Amino acid sequence: MSERALSVLRKKVAARMQYYLKSNFSLNTLAYQLLSDYPTRPGKGIRPTFCLAATASVGGDYNNAINTGTAIELFHNSFLIKDDIVDQSLYRRGDLTLDKKYGLALAANAGDALKILGMSPLIDNLASIGVRKSLQVILEIQEMARRSIEGQITELTYVKENRVDLKPEDYFKICENKTCWYTIIAPCRTGIIIGLDDASSQQLDAITRYAMNVGIAFQITDDTLNLTASQVLYGKEINGDILEGKRTLMLIHVFNSCSPEEKQRISKILETSRDAKTEADVVYVKDLIEKYSAIEYAKKTAKQLATKARVVLLEECDWMTEKRWKNFFLEQTNYLIERER
């Protein structure tokens, strides 16, 4: 799958997003400016491309998935706005976060508006893919949204309770809910529902297993990039996760490898609020991450998960008949863990 072919998919979804923005808000208004800000910053477009590619991979017309891909991308942008507010982040996609640019009140309302706008293409599905599939897609998106929030709340609960007794499985469970569902699982499942006449639960289960493994690998990679990436490429501030006290796989590996004294000190640092953490605190945590080779451990885990994902695709998805598009999924599985942003 060439970069050019992918760029065609991204452009189709970007145009459709603009359609919904423009038909709901007048140009030259602050509302339009606010709402189109994140959607027009350069992003990877993983979610809509996975959705459209899933439809094409089973022989469907990917144009039928544009509405759904657009809905998911609108929800994604809405989640980004909220995440940036609650994480008190400074940068997103290489520019100031929306709330740093326009203030909390306008940013929070813009986030809500994008979520509501995301319902429109799902309703418009009725005219293009029929009532039965439209309703199936709505239920998938509903489950996706519910899971994302549940994952976020669990993650925040771990931070709030300053948990240092977590195991990798706890992290995987958070990823399953907060990342996999809305980044990979829902795009793949809805794409296949749209592409096939009547997707079976075996087919949906198989793609969900694939997507789960890719999704966790994706999140692990995102977390390692938060520590190691070039800020310009990454577009967010480096070390943000440590400041927020996020329970990443690296941190959990440190908890399970370090001495009681180290654990006590790291626990004290993590329970300090973001603003109160010092440069030395961050350095101490990063030193432990290095001492226990936590990044290498995380990268190895991501690689294993990506391999598992590829095996599911190769061994359980023979109903994915379009080789060119199946290759897209195989290639993306590698790309998502090897990317530098």
Next chain:
Amino acid sequence: MSERALSVLRKKVAARMQYYLKSNFSLNTLAYQLLSDYPTRPGKGIRPTFCLAATASVGGDYNNAINTGTAIELFHNSFLIKDDIVDQSLYRRGDLTLDKKYGLALAANAGDALKILGMSPLIDNLASIGVRKSLQVILEIQEMARRSIEGQITELTYVKENRVDLKPEDYFKICENKTCWYTIIAPCRTGIIIGLDDASSQQLDAITRYAMNVGIAFQITDDTLNLTASQVLYGKEINGDILEGKRTLMLIHVFNSCSPEEKQRISKILETSRDAKTEADVVYVKDLIEKYSAIEYAKKTAKQLATKARVVLLEECDWMTEKRWKNFFLEQTNYLIERER
């Protein structure tokens, strides 16, 4: 309509909200605790009672409107959480706001979760009121949500741009979008759609005109209460609107009545951030409100709008055949502008 009859409606919706909360989140979890916090605080339950009453007023079974009333109430609670965050409010329904109680991150996610939960009863409508009406209701709720956010953004834009040139019509337009649609219009319209075999656009237009007048009167009353109510009864902090710089009808009346010097000073005060406003600033604004009898002006306007609303009901809604329920709307129209909380 007795208070007891209303309390039956409120309880039915409260029970249905609990059903959705409990079937999506385990009890004894922080997520359940967070999400059920606002919904279990004592509220007026205006939105769901209007929805159920509208169905009953045209001879329908109000049990068919419970899902929709529940959806609207879940959205309402979600909006309250967001409003309290962006307004930096301290109290809601007599207790600390959710973000003051649990922190911004958990509160913002709880708000999102309630919005997503609100989709479930709308989907469950399919089984009880059929595909056609379910989709009509979804479109109404979508319009309601879109309008609410548009109204909020316009209101915030006026604050951000420190506008002191506004006319009452600008305020009415904000109310139409941010208040009327989701407090009165959508509950009434969906209730009637559910109750009638095939609601005509004339019927929906008439109830919309009624609801528009009531909604504006309701918001004016809310704004006067923000200045005059007993904090215990009102449940929110008094004078919050002045601190936020909200363009209420009273404030707009002052802009259009005061001297250029007064206008300059009030403009300077309003552009100060919430935290930087002093006690003396608030007193200065309140003194002008008193000097120009702005509260009396606002109350008179609310009364006129309520009268208009009652006239619409009496003259244009003869298809509202159930006298007992039609009386509910007539009584509520008075109650909503005479209430003390």
